Amino acid sequence: MGPDVSWWRGAVVYQVYPRSFADGNGDGVGDLAGIESRLPYLRDLGVDALWINPWYVSPMADGGYDVADYRAIDPVFGTLWDAERLIRAAHRHGLRIIADIVPNHVSDRHPWFRAALAAAPGSPERARFHFRDEPNNWRSRFGGPAWTRLGDGQWYLHLFDAAQPDLNWDHPEVRAEFEAVLRFWLDRGVDGFRIDVADRLVKEAGLPDRPVRETGAPGFGSDGPRPQPDKDRPEVHGIYRAWRRVLDEYPDRAFVGEMWVTDPDRFAMYLRPDELHTAFNFAFLKCAWDAGALREVVDRTLATHAGVGAPPTWVLSNHDVTRHATRYGRADTGFVKRVHDVPSDRALGVRRARAAALLSMALPGSAYVYQGDELGLPEVFDLPAAAREDPVFRRTGGADLGRDGCRVPLPWGGDAAPFEFGAGGSWLPQPADWRDLTAARQLGDPASMLSLYRLALRVRRGEAALGDGPMRWLDLGEGVLGFARDPGFACVVNLSGRPAALPEGAPLVASAELGGPAGRLLPPDAAVWLRT
Numbered sequence: 001m002g003p004d005v006s007w008w009r010g011a012v013v014y015q016v017y018p019r020s021f022a023d024g025n026g027d028g029v030g031d032l033a034g035i036e037s038r039l040p041y042l043r044d045l046g047v048d049a050l051w052i053n054p055w056y057v058s059p060m061a062d063g064g065y066d067v068a069d070y071r072a073i074d075p076v077f078g079t080l081w082d083a084e085r086l087i088r089a090a091h092r093h094g095l096r097i098i099a100d101i102v103p104n105h106v107s108d109r110h111p112w113f114r115a116a117l118a119a120a121p122g123s124p125e126r127a128r129f130h131f132r133d134e135p136n137n138w139r140s141r142f143g144g145p146a147w148t149r150l151g152d153g154q155w156y157l158h159l160f161d162a163a164q165p166d167l168n169w170d171h172p173e174v175r176a177e178f179e180a181v182l183r184f185w186l187d188r189g190v191d192g193f194r195i196d197v198a199d200r201l202v203k204e205a206g207l208p209d210r211p212v213r214e215t216g217a218p219g220f221g222s223d224g225p226r227p228q229p230d231k232d233r234p235e236v237h238g239i240y241r242a243w244r245r246v247l248d249e250y251p252d253r254a255f256v257g258e259m260w261v262t263d264p265d266r267f268a269m270y271l272r273p274d275e276l277h278t279a280f281n282f283a284f285l286k287c288a289w290d291a292g293a294l295r296e297v298v299d300r301t302l303a304t305h306a307g308v309g310a311p312p313t314w315v316l317s318n319h320d321v322t323r324h325a326t327r328y329g330r331a332d333t334g335f336v337k338r339v340h341d342v343p344s345d346r347a348l349g350v351r352r353a354r355a356a357a358l359l360s361m362a363l364p365g366s367a368y369v370y371q372g373d374e375l376g377l378p379e380v381f382d383l384p385a386a387a388r389e390d391p392v393f394r395r396t397g398g399a400d401l402g403r404d405g406c407r408v409p410l411p412w413g414g415d416a417a418p419f420e421f422g423a424g425g426s427w428l429p430q431p432a433d434w435r436d437l438t439a440a441r442q443l444g445d446p447a448s449m450l451s452l453y454r455l456a457l458r459v460r461r462g463e464a465a466l467g468d469g470p471m472r473w474l475d476l477g478e479g480v481l482g483f484a485r486d487p488g489f490a491c492v493v494n495l496s497g498r499p500a501a502l503p504e505g506a507p508l509v510a511s512a513e514l515g516g517p518a519g520r521l522l523p524p525d526a527a528v529w530l531r532t
């Protein structure tokens with residue numbers, strides 16, 4: 001048997017946050033028709049797959065991560081028929097579709113939870129959730145307590161918003177239901193699933209109090225020191241083994257897990273050959289713009305994945321974190337939790353984001369592009385409070401602005417908001433200066449972020465034939481990251497603060513203009529791909 005060249009080992013996956021991608025019906029909220037209309041853009045961008053954030057029927061208490069019906073599309077996005085048509089259309093464009101499955105919790109409007117509310121304490125309806133007569137000391141990941149009290153005196157557990165009651169994964173009906181939901185979408189042609197909060201489904205038996213400690217988890221509400229519910233319980237792996245058996249009944253499908261598990265050995269356990277195919281590399285996302293730190297993360301990532309034979313992923317941003325074009329322009333470029341009162345140098349952030357794009361697409365494995373990264377969009381901080389929808393904002397009393405600032409609808413063209421996002425405004429206001437960042441404007445500019453992404457993705461797929469495989473470090477001196485890949489490819493990233501001399505090789509793509517008389521000097525905070 002030859003090497004495993006399954007698509008997911010080397011795919012570039014574009015993350016579509018459907019509410020903010022493109023609005024087909026002019027109601028100010030993105031939808032499936034909008035996504036379908038932009039498939040040519042995504043094909044021409046050169047990505048391999050789309051991961052679409054939840055599209056199911058939802059009261060939208062958490063942007064769709066509160067699902068009321070896993071087998072239907074929310075009317076704001078379209079219909080099931082639209083989803084089937086979108087999957088077929090994407091396939092015709094050579095794009096795969098990864099759906100988002102949300103198994104830790106349901107919406108409080110889900111029929112199971114409504115039945116639980118209508119039933120008595122101790123009833124079978126309540127057994128599918130975590131109901132107790134007394135709460136424990138756990139705090140919600142969005143701020144505030146993780147328990148809400150009902151009129152009859154019982155409390156129910158929600159690791160996120162009160163509108164997202166946690167399911168009891170010890171219950172056989174819960175397990176059976178999610179396997180059926182996987183099949184429902186596999187039968188409709190999805191190519192894989194992104195698994196929401198994959199490490200938290202199973203709770204510690206008896207739900208005991210936890211010691212108080214400061215949260216180290218990025219991306220969510222922080223309301224000070226708080227007892228963290230235990231995550232990453234060993235029993236969770238049984239769930240993914242069962243899911244893998246379901247997926248393996250269908251050819252060529254893949255999982256990507258969302259686990260904020262920092263211990264590399266524990267992380268790797270999810271990627272064993274009979275569990276998940278891939279998982280998001282948040283260590284890379286959180287890493288500071290620093291040569292030593294990045295090299296360490298890359299080495300650790302490669303070792304972790306090699307041990308279980310899984311391809312790494314390289315993730316710079318997503319819908320839960322501050323956009324990296326903003327993070328990289330700050331004095332402290334590492335990302336631990338969201339801050340909004342720290343200045344960011346826009347030009348520096350963009351420069352580094354360009355270099356980071358080349359780095360992430362040259363490393364072995366699969367890479368992720370969050371919608372708008374390819375336009376170099378910054379985080380938006382000055383959204384009016386009334387427009388904000390993220391429950392993190394509300395649950396922390398505004399202390400944490402939440403995640404709306406990275407979810408502002410995309411600017412596609414034109415000179416004024418909503419910049420061709422749709423015909424009827426946008427659910428979050430777009431900054432006026434995004435007129436210079438529209439896709440249409442950037443397409444016409446060879447020096448734009450969009451042109452860089454398009455060129456890099458073409459070279460990645462074409463002549464450089466990147467994707468999964470081995471790499472070796474080149475010794476290019478302090479602060480300069482360089483690595484080679486066979487056959488005849490090198491990537492150099494200059495984090496040294498001074499121009500760096502390039503090794504042998506003809507430049508294929510550069511994130512900034514090369515300097516020096518022969519064009520052999522790579523400026524600081526820039527990256528280049530070389531044919532060697």
Ligand code: GLC
Binds near residue numbers: 062160196258320
């Ligand atoms: C995941 C999602 C996030 C959501 C949370 C609860 O972390 O990425 O957006 O709020 O789970 O479902």
